[in-house]
Amino acid sequence: MSEMPEILRPTAEGITRAAGLLAAGELVAMPTETVYGLAGDARDPAAVARIFAAKGRPAHNPLIVHLAGVEGARTLTDLPEEAKALARSFWPGPLTLVAPLRAGHGLAPAVTAGLPTVALRLPAHPVARALLAAFGGPVAAPSANPSGRISPTTAAHVVAGLGDRVAAVLDGGACAVGLESTIVGFDAGRAVLLREGGISREALEAALGSALARDASGKVTAPGQLASHYAPRAALRLGVRAPAPGEVWIGFGPDCAGAELTLSAAGDLEEAAARLFAVLHEADRMGRPIAVAPVPVAGLGAAINDRLRRAAAPRG
Ligand code: AMP
Ligand code: MG
Numbered sequence: 001m002s003e004m005p006e007i008l009r010p011t012a013e014g015i016t017r018a019a020g021l022l023a024a025g026e027l028v029a030m031p032t033e034t035v036y037g038l039a040g041d042a043r044d045p046a047a048v049a050r051i052f053a054a055k056g057r058p059a060h061n062p063l064i065v066h067l068a069g070v071e072g073a074r075t076l077t078d079l080p081e082e083a084k085a086l087a088r089s090f091w092p093g094p095l096t097l098v099a100p101l102r103a104g105h106g107l108a109p110a111v112t113a114g115l116p117t118v119a120l121r122l123p124a125h126p127v128a129r130a131l132l133a134a135f136g137g138p139v140a141a142p143s144a145n146p147s148g149r150i151s152p153t154t155a156a157h158v159v160a161g162l163g164d165r166v167a168a169v170l171d172g173g174a175c176a177v178g179l180e181s182t183i184v185g186f187d188a189g190r191a192v193l194l195r196e197g198g199i200s201r202e203a204l205e206a207a208l209g210s211a212l213a214r215d216a217s218g219k220v221t222a223p224g225q226l227a228s229h230y231a232p233r234a235a236l237r238l239g240v241r242a243p244a245p246g247e248v249w250i251g252f253g254p255d256c257a258g259a260e261l262t263l264s265a266a267g268d269l270e271e272a273a274a275r276l277f278a279v280l281h282e283a284d285r286m287g288r289p290i291a292v293a294p295v296p297v298a299g300l301g302a303a304i305n306d307r308l309r310r311a312a313a314p315r316g
Contacts, residue, residue, distance in 0.1 A: 003164035007155065009125040015055040015157035018170050022047075027054060029144040029158045030131050031172025032123040034094045034198050035151040035181050035277065037066065037141030038160050038166060039131070042155075043106040045119070052110065054165035057147040061101025062113040063140040064096050064181070068132035073120050073231050075137065076105050077295055084209060088206040092124040094177050096196030098222075099184040111140050113223060121181055124181075127172040143180065143225040144169075150230050150284065150311070153178050153277045178274035179303050183222055187213065191263075193223035196303035198273070230277070232284035236312040240291035248283045249292040255294045263293075269300040275314045276304055280311065 008014035010031070016029045022039060025047045030039045038054060039048035042065050052059060067073055067191060070087060077099040079087065079190050086095060096120045101112065112118050123129065133138060143151045145161040152158045155171035182197035184204065192213045193201060205212050234248075243249035243259075251259025253267030263272035283290045292312075295304050 006168035033191040038144035
């Protein structure tokens with residue numbers, strides 16, 4: 001049996017302890033509004049190597065750097081004008097911006113998988129913000145789960161997935177958004193949607209006052225967006241209105257009254273996003289094949305369907 005990580009309460013004491021572990025090159029799982037992050041000092045090559053090892057994450061999949069304030073972003077990158085507009089609207093929050101690295105950035109090269117760009121985010125969760133402020137430097141933090149598996153939205157998910165591969169878990173309760181951040185890159189200064197996530201395309205377009213390009217140029221790419229990801233152990237089918245005998249049916253909306261589990265009985269997409277990974281973890285524990293009801297694709301539904309498609313994809 002594996003050892004348990006230290007479980008820290010989100011008090012001033014817990015945050016000081018967590019910041020001390022980060023400064024010593026250890027890994028700490030931190031709550032954010034999206035999912036729990038596996039945090040390490042982004043400037044320390046040994047800490048960053050430990051993140052990749054703990055998750056079994058391929059080295060070509062770069063990490064998102066988390067910052068306490070927008071000043072930190074200025075020292076690492078030159079944000080294009082559209083990036084500044086998006087940062088003003090959505091930071092702190094579930095939006096990641098990818099921009100060119102400045103010389104002398106000081107990040108461990110493995111953080112960006114050797115790319116000349118870096119992915120940055122200012123999380124909104126008060127515990128994450130307190131930890132980042134106490135640590136006082138850039139923190140690399142992918143989701144705190146083994147690579148390819150269901151993302152963690154509670155401290156218990158982190159402990160079940162990583163055990164003592166993380167030194168401590170800062171327990172901030174369940175994550176409110178429940179989906180990873182939306183990732184936006186820039187092509188000649190124009191915003192390009194690289195990954196659907198906790199902020200909808202519609203909300204980004206409203207803030208920019210123009211339509212958002214998809215990654216059609218081939219110039220801006222998000223590496224590591226693997227077809228199979230978020231995978232439960234069991235097989236998973238999508239768009240199911242009538243489950244087969246033996247399947248765990250995950251419903252959405254009032255038409256699925258017979259479902260064993262539901263993303264949202266009321267058919268609310270925000271609730272479904274917040275519950276998605278916890279419901280997948282729970283269905284997986286039941287040890288039977290999983291069938292998920294149709295979820296509409298508008299708004300946050302785009303990101304929910306993206307995660308479900310990759311959870312259902314053939315495993316590599
Ligand atoms: P995760 O930590 O699993 O949320 O994954 C972070 C994702 O951010 C990666 O899989 C990439 O798709 C994306 N990403 C991180 N850094 C960059 C970058 N420099 N350029 C493009 N995409 C990036
Ligand atoms: Mg992840």
